Amino acid sequence: MRKVNLIKRQKCVIDNTELELLSRDEFPLFCGCVESDLKDDLICEQVWVISKEGVIQLKNLIPLEILYANGHDAGVVGALWEEHHREFADFIIKSNPKSILEIGGGHGKLSQNCLSLADIKWTIVEPNSENKHKNVDYIDGFFHKEIFNNKSFDTITHSHTFEHIYNPHEFLEEISSALMGGGKMIFSLPNMEKWLENKFTNCLNFEHTIFLSENILEFLLQKHKFKIIQKQYFKEHSIFYHVCKDESINTQNIVLKNEYEKNKKLFLDMKKYYQEKIL
Template sequence: MHYILRKESAITGEKNYEVLASYDFPLFCGCTNEKEEEDIIARCEFGIFESGSIELLKLIPLDLLYQNGHGAGAVGALWQKHHEEFANFLMSFKPKSVLEIGGGHGKLAKECLKLDEGLEYTIIEPNSSTKDERINYIDGFFEKKALEGKKFDLIAHSHTFEHIYEPNKFLNECAQMLLDEGGGG
């Protein structure tokens, strides 16, 4: 497998680290009908940098990692409450346009649209499986260039940041895509 090798901390930029742990694991953990012999085995290697930051050193290419989507879209009462409360929080800023990064199943979008039917809502997601006609979908990974110079009042991501390989670049690109420093209304 061809890994993306992290040679410096994605957070601090420092280059000195020690390997903290290294082990093999099946790339697609979970319930499957595939034979165990057909599993793709990847090497998980964590490093600890001098600052104390612990980071993955061998990253799986995103197109391979997310080729089958991420998350089933089924939620129980606790997750439903989470989406409702997060939507209430986001909509308290009175945005006219929202970009959700990694919106997957669209649960958060639907909760926001219940609160404002006129809201312009966009989801960027590599494998959006169920699409709602009220939501603009961009199939792909988040990159500023994928959004063709669009700007938004509010950018949201929920349970996505841990999947970001370059967090500083990600946050800078998000900031550049906000209209008037964000917040809407």
């Protein structure tokens, strides 16, 4: 089996506090039918930890160039996803955007739903994008604020991308800096608390490395001076946010509400549920 040099989190990525062990297991990095030899398999230790404030996170991270070596079209198949993309497109169009930068829009479903409703200049930034649409511009790679050096957008959007970000503070700081001249961010996030309550195995994994509850997500937004303009639930599946920069927000008084007991119980309940199914 191939060795992977992991990126290690030493402290909580949200509030820089100490971490407590929750779970330690080994899993294949990719699951599926392959033709490669067994010695080329990637088996990695999945170590889940929790901060004193209740932020569950993966301690050892897979390098991005390995994790996303092959573009994948998660969120493409199924009636629920199709409904999600239509409703999120409607949510975006309500803000009347003219030029959109979509972060991580690999399959292009969101862009095509929105472009069927309005005339928008649409650009997607995505590493290893495979299915490209002619009515969309593409930037191959990961998002960085330098994209705005020679391009302008009034809206940044992303759908089920935030939970893939290794450092949310850096991500929001980049977006915040890019939007200093105005503009908005509109995004869809999995309703991770409901996913964990419902014991969905895709809630936390090698790609979803932080449990972003509404409390944690909205703490991050406030810390980076984003004001919530509108928030909308899509079933128990997703939460839509429309936010904009608000320099009047006093970040000194923002405190992360403690969810330690609740979040730890949710995680351990799910672990126990699947352990009992196996044993």
